[in-house]
Amino acid sequence: MLDLFAGCGGLTRGFIDQGSFDGVGGVELDRAAAATYAANFDPTGLHTYTGDIAGFTNVPSVDLVVGGPPCQGFSALGKRDPTDVRNQLWRQFVRVVRDSDARMFVFENVDRFAKTLEFQRLRDAAGEGGELADFRTQVFRLNAADYGAPQKRVRTVIVGSSIGPIAEPAPTHARRPAEGRDRWVSLRDAFAGGPLVLELPVRAERLPDRSVDFQGGEVPGAFELRELHVTRNYDLKSLIRYAHIQPGQSRFALPDELQYPCWRKHTKGAGDVLGRLRWDEPAVTIRTEFFKPEKGRFLHPQWENGGEQINRALTHAEAAVVQGFDARHVWCGTKTEIARQIGNAVPPPLARAIAQPVAERLGA
Numbered sequence: 001m002l003d004l005f006a007g008c009g010g011l012t013r014g015f016i017d018q019g020s021f022d023g024v025g026g027v028e029l030d031r032a033a034a035a036t037y038a039a040n041f042d043p044t045g046l047h048t049y050t051g052d053i054a055g056f057t058n059v060p061s062v063d064l065v066v067g068g069p070p071c072q073g074f075s076a077l078g079k080r081d082p083t084d085v086r087n088q089l090w091r092q093f094v095r096v097v098r099d100s101d102a103r104m105f106v107f108e109n110v111d112r113f114a115k116t117l118e119f120q121r122l123r124d125a126a127g128e129g130g131e132l133a134d135f136r137t138q139v140f141r142l143n144a145a146d147y148g149a150p151q152k153r154v155r156t157v158i159v160g161s162s163i164g165p166i167a168e169p170a171p172t173h174a175r176r177p178a179e180g181r182d183r184w185v186s187l188r189d190a191f192a193g194g195p196l197v198l199e200l201p202v203r204a205e206r207l208p209d210r211s212v213d214f215q216g217g218e219v220p221g222a223f224e225l226r227e228l229h230v231t232r233n234y235d236l237k238s239l240i241r242y243a244h245i246q247p248g249q250s251r252f253a254l255p256d257e258l259q260y261p262c263w264r265k266h267t268k269g270a271g272d273v274l275g276r277l278r279w280d281e282p283a284v285t286i287r288t289e290f291f292k293p294e295k296g297r298f299l300h301p302q303w304e305n306g307g308e309q310i311n312r313a314l315t316h317a318e319a320a321v322v323q324g325f326d327a328r329h330v331w332c333g334t335k336t337e338i339a340r341q342i343g344n345a346v347p348p349p350l351a352r353a354i355a356q357p358v359a360e361r362l363g364a
């Protein structure tokens with residue numbers, strides 16, 4: 001398989017874990033993300049193309065192409081802006097699928113992608129009269145929590161195939177346990193029973209001072225998951241704010257004098273801002289700035305209740321665990337770059353579930 005817009009390689013991780021696939025290479029614009037992909041799947045770095053996909057012309061022959069281009073900027077149906085360069089990314093995906101002679105592809109994106117013009121065009125390209133005329137597409141709307149990740153993250157997944165359809169990836173978990181399906185994995189399960197984190201002290205601020213050589217330059221890393229258990233230095237006023245917010249609550253729980261001035265006027269909307277997670281549920285969708293409580297529902301779920309109150313956002317290590325990564329995955333880049341890689345990734349448990357019926361169709 002070939003991974004386009006590979007990021008840190010969440011898709012590749014899940015597909016390799018399924019057991020039928022070998023990663024033949026990755027294409028990624030961001031140097032730190034490319035270094036992470038290489039550190040995990042391509043030790044020589046020779047099969048990682050670091051740069052704009054438009055320049056990736058030496059396309060290997062593969063069975064499967066997977067990829068999830070960045071989601072910002074997809075135009076809403078009806079709003080055509082052919083000059084928006086980001087609209088070209090799905091075209092590049094189609095080009096590489098064609099040039100690779102792949103028999104199948106998997107295209108992942110945000111939930112709302114299914115309502116965009118690019119979605120329609122991608123489906124049109126894979127079908128009669130299109131550039132991928134031999135292909136037919138299936139669209140799945142999948143929640144990572146249904147596949148064992150401790151996170152509610154709904155994604156649109158388009159599977160293209162020139163060799164027949166696949167079965168819908170079989171959910172293993174459900175909000176309420178049902179026949180053959182366990183209960184969603186909660187944060188408590190993930191952190192307490194998980195590979196690492198709660199036993200470790202949280203490091204103040206900095207990642208270890210180390211770097212790795214990647215394609216002729218240095219990139220910070222490679223860091224192990226436990227080394228990503230880092231937090232920020234919060235000012236006192238922020239800490240006082242966080243101390244008011246119980247699990248499931250958000251900025252609306254703050255007394256008036258602790259509201260940010262800009263919030264006072266906005267009593268509606270952005271309800272998840274400064275939100276605290278709940279122990280007994282999966283997390284909400286992790287985004288690229290999960291380390292800033294002001295950006296969403298990212299406060300650690302521990303709030304008194306018999307234990308120490310933890311007034312900080314999730315650490316990078318906790319966010320990676322919420323995304324379904326384990327201690328095998330190593331990370332390269334600065335704190336901000338690694339957070340972006342984590343927030344952008346396809347949860348490996350979801351990727352692994354998609355890989356299963358794809359492997360069956362390919363006869364792998």
Ligand SMILES: C[S@@+](CC[C@H](N)C(=O)[O-])C[C@H]1O[C@@H](n2cnc3c(N)ncnc32)[C@H](O)[C@@H]1O
Nearest residue numbers: 005006007008009010011029030052053345346
């Ligand atoms: C949503 S992330 C992909 C995450 C990945 N599928 C995973 O599971 O970890 C999209 C990635 O596309 C990369 N990207 C954006 N524009 C690109 C371009 N023109 N060529 C190659 N990669 C690009 C971004 O740097 C980002 O890492």
